[in-house]
Amino acid sequence: MTANLADPAVTPEELRRPADGPPEPRAARWRWPLTPKMFIVAGVAAAIGYLALVPLGYLIWGTFFDAQGLDLGSFERAYxxxxxxxxxxxxxxxxxxxxxxxxxxxxxxxxxxxxxxxxxxxxxxxxxxxxxxxxxxxxxxxxxxxxxxxxxxxxxxxxxxxxxxxxxxxxxxxxxxxxxxxxxxxxxxxxxxxxxxxxxxxxxxxxxxxxxxxxxxxxxxxxxxxxxxxxxxxxxxxxxxxxxxxxxxxxxxxxxxxxxxxxxxxxxxxxxxxxxxxxxxxxxxxxxxxxxxxxxxxxxxxxxxxxxxTGKGFRPRPLDxxxxxxxxxxxxxxxxxxxxxxxxxxxxxxxxxxxxxxxxxxxxxxxxLDNFAQVFEMNSAARALKNSLILGIGAATIVMGLMAIAAWISVRSTIPGRGIVEQLSFVPLVIPGIVLGLSISFVYLRFPLPIYGTILILLIAYCTKYMPYGMRYASTSMTQISSELEESAMVSGASWWTTFRRVLLPLLSPGITAGFIYILVVSFRELSSSILLYSPGNEVLSILIWEQFENGSFNVLAAIGVLMVLALMFMVTVAYKLGAKVGLRED
Structure with missing residues (x-):
């Protein structure tokens, strides 16, 4: 018996069934999850969970427990x-x-x-x-x-x-x-x-x-x-x-x-x-x-x-x-x-x-202008500027890259427990900077890899501290994009990664650019967590200013401050100019 292709009652299984012989067994609905998409999504979720929870866990354990077990002596010494x-x-x-x-x-x-x-x-x-x-x-x-x-x-x-x-x-x-x-x-x-x-x-x-x-x-x-x-x-x-x-x-x-x-x-x-x-x-x-x-x-x-x-229009009239x-x-x-x-x-x-x-x-x-000349002659100033640029650009890039995918998980995906990713990303928001620095030092003083005392530990601190802000920028932009665009690309045969890279990222670029600018600027300003984690040779500009204050070099400090403010204003201006060229534009 041959199936009538015009019959609307004919199922896809009957169309695939051979003309003679028994029907083929129905394929299992469960799909093998180990795809590149799942590796990327799981990796991002794991990275967010690690950055948000591991330092807090080490801090709480190190405060309440020692080698013998529960110990509240630290509170007695503190208070x-x-x-x-x-x-x-x-x-x-x-x-x-x-x-x-x-x-x-x-x-x-x-x-x-x-x-x-x-x-x-x-x-x-x-x-x-x-x-x-x-x-x-x-x-x-x-x-x-x-x-x-x-x-x-x-x-x-x-x-x-x-x-x-x-x-x-x-x-x-x-x-x-x-x-x-x-x-x-x-x-x-x-x-x-x-x-x-x-x-x-x-x-x-x-x-x-x-x-x-x-x-x-x-x-x-x-x-x-x-x-x-x-x-x-x-x-x-x-x-x-x-x-x-x-x-x-x-x-x-x-x-x-x-x-x-x-x-x-x-x-x-x-x-x-x-x-x-x-x-x-x-x-x-x-x-x-x-x-x-x-x-x-x-x-x-x-x-x-x-x-x-509401649905009623209004026009604010300024009060005289x-x-x-x-x-x-x-x-x-x-x-x-x-x-x-x-x-x-x-x-x-x-x-x-x-x-x-x-x-x-x-x-x-x-x-x-002798103070400015002295700043330009200081090896520590050039090193601090280089470290600040590396950390600012690195933290902004990593955070916005991770949060773009995290926003997709939270807003777009149907993965069970997807809301936990967003909640974890906001955990550092309630952690004061100096507490975060102490928590990270608890982790990497006991870590087998030589991370403590390097610039990498500052990068980890900055990425952790600014996760909530990156998530807010990325998720806000993601909610404004219709899922139809993503679905159209998938129907056309594009893979998830191609769709994310070629469709979603360009549409997300205004929000990602704004988040990048914000994290870059606040990374230059960061002191509270840096003060506990830096080591000689890994100073940033805020630490350099702090050291000049402690040494009583107020005029050199002021010169560094003027140059730092000018540099930040220049970076913000350039970043906004570049940000105006991305995203949706009118012809």
Whole structure:
């Protein structure tokens, strides 16, 4: 019997069946999984799991256990000097105060920029981008030049009016001021997006119902941007808890310890006590994890309430500030000077002096380029620049390469447990940098291969630290690409790897390029994990600046800082120019 090909009831098995003879046995549905695709996917998942979990496992094991078993002596050594309350108080006051300042400043500026006819809007971009490029250690040093009781320019200017040394940056309030100002641009960028997405008719309805502007702001505006506000608080709290530059440069001068500076002090003491440092690190990690859990719990309640982008169109109308417009304009100019112009100018001023001194005609007449010449003659400066470039480009390339595939696993694949890959990639987000450096040292001090003390251990630290950011950029871009394009390539006979390389990667390139730029810039700024992992000959630029500070070479430090900021601005500009040439373009 011959099958009728026109009969729609004929199955594919009957078409493949010989004209005579019994039907062939049905092929097994299970396919052999050892394909190149599975090797690549499994390798990426294993690499992410290793980077995220192994250092934490070693840290926890090394802190709670020794050769004899469970041992809590490390906690006794860490907190046994009677200063536990002071350490916790300083850490929470510093993180909470910096978060409060940055949230207040950043949210206020975002609201003024989006919802009002504020003057000098062009300055908002510079005020939000430039501080993110300037490394934290340079920003802190610039405020030492401005507000130190001994050499601060502000103290020198205001001494005839306010008396001797009215400002002292080496206090907990000075630490909060510097960290809060440096973090406020992050809040500004997060809150601008939230305010732009909010329908202003909701505020107009409240005003028409008799509410004052303050009541509308408190009962309508802020509740509607609550998810973005909570996200900002979470980011700033973690950033402040893991901050090392500000507590180390400002707090240690007066014996003010927070967790990060105390861990550094313990590890730099002799004999080195890894167990006590681990106990402090575990406590700091626990605080960060609790903060993340509480913030997510608050953000998850009533998420439907905050959906302000609906099918109804709206056009935000800026509010007229009226008589307050000049006052707000002066405030914006002051903020721009404090966050951008002042710190950069004082670095340039110090870099041009043979030795640091208060501004005068005599000081200006002594300007010289000798400090820049000395930097170019330093072998350590050239080596640090080379190491920073290797680590920045290497970390950005590795992270974005891994996260592009990880984003496919999380967003596109149907692999069981695919969500675990994304969750693992975000684990380092709650690990403070100095804790990460300590965790990695726990691993590779016991590792059979000679990785500790080489530049490779810094590369591992950078890749681990910046995985969450790479995953966010890659997964966001992946969700915007329709699966139809991938399916069309597969139907045309392309393999998975060919489809990924020839179809998905070009479409992902804008997001990957943005992630590459971000990781490259922040790698140059990284100090907190590098300070525990570098060895002589493997210094990066941030370590070189730290060493110059410890040696008291402030003018050479300022020259290095000016060159570093210029280099970062140049790299960001070039990277964005190149990024504009990739991805989708209009003919």
């Amino acid at each position: 046994g000097d009677g200063r536990m309350g002071e350490l916790w108080g300083n850490s929470l006051a510093f993180a909470g105060g910096a978060a409060l300042l940055s949230i207040t400043v950043g949210t206020t500026l975002a609201y003024l920029n989006v919802r009002t006819a504020v003057p000098f809007k062009a300055l908002f971009f510079a005020a939000s981008i430039v501080p993110l490029i300037v490394p934290g250690i340079l920003y802190t040093v610039s405020w030492i030049f401005l507000a130190s009781p001994q050499i601060g320019l502000l103290n020198a200017f205001l001494e005839p009016i306010l008396g001797t040394a009215p400002f002292n940056i080496f206090t907990i309030w000075g630490m909060i001021w510097v960290e809060g100002l440096h973090s406020s641009p992050i809040v500004f960028l997060l809150m601008v997006a939230a305010f732009r997405s909010m329908d202003p008719s909701l505020e107009e309805s409240a005003l028409m119902s008799g509410a004052t502007r303050l009541q509308t702001l408190r009962k309508v505006t802020l509740p509607l941007v609550r998810p973005a506000l909570l996200s900002s608080i979470l980011v700033i709290l973690i950033t402040s808890l893991e901050s090392f530059e500000v507590p180390a440069l400002l707090g240690l001068q007066n014996g003010i310890y927070v967790f990060t500076s105390r861990i550094y002090f313990v590890l730099r003491s002799y004999p080195q006590d890894l167990g006590a440092a681990g106990a402090l690190a575990v406590s700091l990690l626990a605080v960060a994890v609790i903060g993340v859990a509480v913030t997510r719990l608050l953000a998850g309640k009533g998420s439907k309430t905050y959906q302000t982008v 500030l009226g008589k307050w417009k000049p006052v707000v304009g002066v405030g914006i100019l002051f903020y721009f000077f404090v966050t951008v112009v002042g710190p950069l100018l004082v670095l340039l001023y110090a870099a041009l002096l043979p030795f640091y001194q208060a501004p005068s005609w005599e000081a200006i007449s002594s300007f010289t």
